[in-house]
Amino acid sequence: MRFIYGFVFALALLGGAVFAAVKTGSIPANADSKPSFLEKWVAKTSLHATIARDTKDLNDPLQPTNDNLSAGVKLYAANCAVCHGAADGKPSNLAQGFSIEAPQLAKDGVTDDPVAVSYWKIKHGIRFTAMPSFAATLTDDQIWQLSMFVAQMDKLPPDVDAEWKAVPSAATTASP
Ligand code: HEC
Structure with a gap:
C-alpha cells in the first residue's frame, strides 16, 4: 500500500512539474531557438518508426x-x-x-x-x-x-x- 501511495505521489509530482514548465514558459515556443536533445530524439525516433511501418509494402x-x-x-x-x-x-x-x-x-x-x-x-x-x-x-x-x-x-x-x-x-x- 505504501508503495502505491509513493507511486501516485511521484506521478502527481511529475505531472505538476510538467504543468509548471508549460505554464511558466520554460518550454520554448519560439522558432529562433534550437530544439533540445530530448525534443530531437522524440521527433526523429517517432518519425522513423511511423515511416517504417507505413512504407513497408509501398512501391512507386x-x-x-x-x-x-x-x-x-x-x-x-x-x-x-x-x-x-x-x-x-x-x-x-x-x-x-x-x-x-x-x-x-x-x-x-x-x-x-x-x-x-x-x-x-x-x-x-x-x-x-x-x-x-x-x-x-x-x-x-x-x-x-x-x-x-x-x-x-x-x-x-x-x-x-x-x-x-x-x-x-x-x-x-x-x-x-
Ligand atoms: C514551408 C516549407 C516547406 C515546403 C513548402 C516544403 N517542405 Fe519539405 N521540408 C520542410 C522542412 C522544414 C523539412 C525538415 C523536416 C525534418 O527535419 O524533420 C522538410 C523535409 C522534407 C524532406 C525530407 C528531407 C530529409 O532530409 O529527410 C523531403 C523529401 C521534402 N521535405 C520534400 C518536399 C517536397 C517535394 C516539397 C514540395 C512538394 C516540400 N518538401 C515542401 C519544409 C518544407
Whole structure:
C-alpha cells in the first residue's frame, strides 16, 4: 500500500512539474531557438518508426520516364523550391527562419532515401516542422513524380536536367 501511495505521489509530482514548465514558459515556443536533445530524439525516433511501418509494402507505381521526371521538376518549382531551394542550393529568407531546418535538397539531398520514404513525407508532411502535407492539394501520381525527381536530382537525363537548372534560385536577391 505504501508503495502505491509513493507511486501516485511521484506521478502527481511529475505531472505538476510538467504543468509548471508549460505554464511558466520554460518550454520554448519560439522558432529562433534550437530544439533540445530530448525534443530531437522524440521527433526523429517517432518519425522513423511511423515511416517504417507505413512504407513497408509501398512501391512507386510510375516509371521514371522523362515525362514523369519533368512533371516532378515543374511541381517542385511551384511547391517546394521556396523552402528546399533550386539547383544552386541557396536558401530563401523563409528557409533561413525555420526552427527545424528545411534541407536545401540540391546540396543536402535525399538521393539515398527510398522513393517511398520521400513519397510518405510529401504526402503526409512532418509534424511540428514546416514540412506540409500535400495530400489535399496534389494527386498521388503527382506526389510520386515529385518523389522520383528528388531521388534522382543528381543524375537526371540531360533534357530534364536542363529544365531543373533553369528553375530560378530561391535565394532572395533584393538587398535589405
Ligand atoms: C514551408 C516549407 C516547406 C515546403 C513548402 C516544403 N517542405 Fe519539405 N521540408 C520542410 C522542412 C522544414 C523539412 C525538415 C523536416 C525534418 O527535419 O524533420 C522538410 C523535409 C522534407 C524532406 C525530407 C528531407 C530529409 O532530409 O529527410 C523531403 C523529401 C521534402 N521535405 C520534400 C518536399 C517536397 C517535394 C516539397 C514540395 C512538394 C516540400 N518538401 C515542401 C519544409 C518544407
